[in-house]
Amino acid sequence: MADLRIDLAGIKSPNPFWLASAPPTNTGYQVQRAFEAGWGGAVWKTLGDPIINTSSRFAAVHFNGQRVAGFNNIELITDRPLEVNLKEIYETKKRFPDHAVIASLMVEPKREKWHEIVKRVEAVGVDGLELNFGCPHGMAERGMGAASGQQPDLVQAQTTWVKEVATTPVIVKLTPNITDITVVARHAAKGGADAISLINTINSLAGVDIHSWNTIPHVGGQGAHGGYCGPAVKPIALSMVAECARDRGVGIPISGIGGISTWQDVVEFMLMGATGIQVCTAVMHHGFRIVEEMIDGLNNYLDDKGLASVTELTGKSVPKYSNWGDLDLNYKVVARINEDNCINCNKCHIACEDASHQCIDMLTNADGKAVLQVREEDCVGCNLCSIVCPADGAIDMIALDSGAAPMTWNQRQQVISTLNGSYSEAEVV
Numbered sequence: 001m002a003d004l005r006i007d008l009a010g011i012k013s014p015n016p017f018w019l020a021s022a023p024p025t026n027t028g029y030q031v032q033r034a035f036e037a038g039w040g041g042a043v044w045k046t047l048g049d050p051i052i053n054t055s056s057r058f059a060a061v062h063f064n065g066q067r068v069a070g071f072n073n074i075e076l077i078t079d080r081p082l083e084v085n086l087k088e089i090y091e092t093k094k095r096f097p098d099h100a101v102i103a104s105l106m107v108e109p110k111r112e113k114w115h116e117i118v119k120r121v122e123a124v125g126v127d128g129l130e131l132n133f134g135c136p137h138g139m140a141e142r143g144m145g146a147a148s149g150q151q152p153d154l155v156q157a158q159t160t161w162v163k164e165v166a167t168t169p170v171i172v173k174l175t176p177n178i179t180d181i182t183v184v185a186r187h188a189a190k191g192g193a194d195a196i197s198l199i200n201t202i203n204s205l206a207g208v209d210i211h212s213w214n215t216i217p218h219v220g221g222q223g224a225h226g227g228y229c230g231p232a233v234k235p236i237a238l239s240m241v242a243e244c245a246r247d248r249g250v251g252i253p254i255s256g257i258g259g260i261s262t263w264q265d266v267v268e269f270m271l272m273g274a275t276g277i278q279v280c281t282a283v284m285h286h287g288f289r290i291v292e293e294m295i296d297g298l299n300n301y302l303d304d305k306g307l308a309s310v311t312e313l314t315g316k317s318v319p320k321y322s323n324w325g326d327l328d329l330n331y332k333v334v335a336r337i338n339e340d341n342c343i344n345c346n347k348c349h350i351a352c353e354d355a356s357h358q359c360i361d362m363l364t365n366a367d368g369k370a371v372l373q374v375r376e377e378d379c380v381g382c383n384l385c386s387i388v389c390p391a392d393g394a395i396d397m398i399a400l401d402s403g404a405a406p407m408t409w410n411q412r413q414q415v416i417s418t419l420n421g422s423y424s425e426a427e428v429v
């Protein structure tokens with residue numbers, strides 16, 4: 001069995017599975033039960049004030065029979081006094097000395113306020129701090145959360161203030177509600193952050209009730225934008241993690257968050273540069289015990305791959321993630337239909353006819369049976385037919401030799417500028 005321990009910027013944990021700062025980490029009772037279930041760390045529900053909240057506050061997007069494909073909330077930070085949380089953090093850390101307990105913090109962007117809260121939470125023995133610059137609603141209206149997180153200079157300044165007094169590692173949690181996540185990530189690093197975590201929730205409106213015309217959720221008939229999370233946000237989170245992981249200006253460890261609910265998701269985030277991960281929605285949906293399957297799955301995967309430690313996964317796929325301009329434009333794949341697995345549903349034909357390149361022919365084979373066949377010379381290898389195909393193994397995407405040497409867009413432009421106009425663009429292939 002592989003070693004699952006991680007060390008994220010000095011914060012040690014028996015495994016990479018942490019609970020994200022959210023309702024499941026609201027009390028000592030919950031965090032301790034989570035540790036008993038197998039979670040390796042927890043980022044406490046954000047501490048700060050005021051202790052105010054709305055009722056109602058959650059909504060979900062169910063898609064095609066799948067409950068909670070996405071989750072939306074307008075909740076604020078902790079609903080409990082700081083002293084109560086600190087007492088329970090102390091007790092939790094004492095009971096679970098080897099588990100990671102991280103305090104999530106949010107205060108006004110004032111130096112003395114940050115100094116005060118950092119000293120108070122570090123006094124009860126936390127393993128690290130996470131600065132919440134991501135909450136998109138409620139606190140943002142008062143200059144905190146995402147309102148801070150959308151101003152790179154303010155992220156840097158506040159991180160610096162925290163680092164002036166902090167004795168434990170400082171993680172800066174980023175908002176995805178921004179054009180280029182790496183800009184803020186770099187400012188966090190410049191401010192002295194030991195790590196970044198991402199993503200917090202994405203601005204969203206879960207829906208509108210077509211009968212009452214109220215927003216979903218609503219508070220007495222009135223709604224506001226909330227934060228989106230859960231499986232639907234995973235691709236966005238993964239790409240933001242990847243962008244930060246490959247950016248030399250960031251260069252600090254990453255705690256990956258956003259739509260993680262299976263061990264496979266964990267592996268993907270780690271391959272794309274995360275040292276560890278955090279989970280919220282999946283626990284709100286299925287409870288603490290989902291970690292058991294995640295641990296087993298990850299263990300089996302590492303054994304199958306012959307890896308001795310989970311840390312060996314971190315960043316392995318980062319070199320495979322680059323810019324569009326670096327992709328080989330002469331690489332060619334085509335779709336090939338496997339008659340043995342095809343159930344003749346015709347979905348691939350419709351997709352290719354209506355939305356791609358009209359290159360799946362309907363033929364009749366020697367036995368008089370209707371078959372579909374791809375005209376490979378016209379296939380652009382878009383993948384659409386294989387995406388819509390409901391039968392496993394019925395369509396393979398096959399790499400073919402295009403007969404041309406690899407050539408990226410960037411190389412192509414280089415050649416064109418070197419030739420200095422003696423060839424037209426069309427001649428360079």
Ligand SMILES: Cc1cc2nc3c(=O)[nH]c(=O)nc-3n(C[C@H](O)[C@H](O)[C@H](O)COP(=O)(O)O)c2cc1C
Pocket residue numbers: 020021022023045046071072073075076077078104132134135173199200201229230231233257258259260278279280281282
């Ligand atoms: C109801 C709810 C409350 C949350 N509260 C906080 C919070 O207090 N502090 C914080 O940093 N993030 C908070 N989050 C964001 C989560 O920590 C996490 O970043 C986000 O939900 C994405 O992860 P997921 O897709 O696993 O849910 C909250 C999320 C939800 C759903």
Ligand code: SF4
Pocket residue numbers: 334335351352356357358359360374378379380381382383384385386
């Ligand atoms: S890969 Fe695209 S172009 Fe090729 S057959 Fe499928 S849908 Fe048509």
Ligand code: SF4
Pocket residue numbers: 337338341342343344345346347348349372385388389390391394395
């Ligand atoms: S979508 Fe798949 S199963 Fe349906 S006809 Fe095409 S290859 Fe066959």
